[in-house]
Amino acid sequence: MPLSAEQLDEFADAVISLAHRIDPRGRELPGVRRLTSGEIMVLHEIATDPGSTATTVARRIGLQRSNVSATLHRLESEELVRRVPARTGDRGIGFELTPIAHGELDQVRRHRSQRLQTAPADILQAAVAHAHTLSRLARAVSALPTS
Template sequence: MTDVDVQLDQLAEAAHTLSRTLRRTGELEVGLEQLPTSELDVLRFVVTHPAASVSEVARGLRLQTSNVSTTVRALVERGLLVRQPDPRDHRRSLLRSSPLADEHRRLLGRAWSRSIAGALAELEDGDAAAIRAAVPALTRLAESLRRRAEG
């Protein structure tokens, strides 16, 4: 295993730990129910692809349409997704995040920012500066990985 391989393994592990920790602590901090991963994945897809249909979500996430349909039904019942008739084809529905989901995302975003700010304050100045400087590149990496995952 090369040094680059080791660094990539460390980056993947750090990103995974960061994501899971922020999700868990953010939801607790703002008092939100933790969504099952399948619901969170569908909700995130719809946020980035407003007006997607169930079949488009299924294709984008590489899931069975029946599973996505069940997940969408649960998110609609929770008040986090809204189904709207497709004006071009009334047999299908288009999905959008609800105002409640948008408010939850806003609350979570603020909680995550506070957590990161607190953790950065505990790091050495050089480490905190390096992390802040890496934000644009990490954002591009995340977007590239998201596009690749969606095919």
């Protein structure tokens, strides 16, 4: 049975609300630069798949390649990513995280974890049980062509 637009809107609102509540943007985290949510998404994609190109990252997170390229240039100038050969099957330049970026992403993850742990355990356990499905949904949505 297809979901209604209202059901999908409610779901999207819940996901966005959760993301905003755990997002460290605008907060001072010890040892972490003020990263934008876009920079965090790019760093996460590079951490997940080192050697990814700007084109691959853009496709996965649903942003314009030019925006991802500009973000990668900024992250490279801040010594958070470095250029490496593209992973097998890709053309162009790939990127990987530097040790500095790994440390900063660890701090962001700790912050997010601490924020989530403020929820009641039963709600958190029920939501975490669906983490894999939500990750698959995120990949499926970002794979769609943008208008």
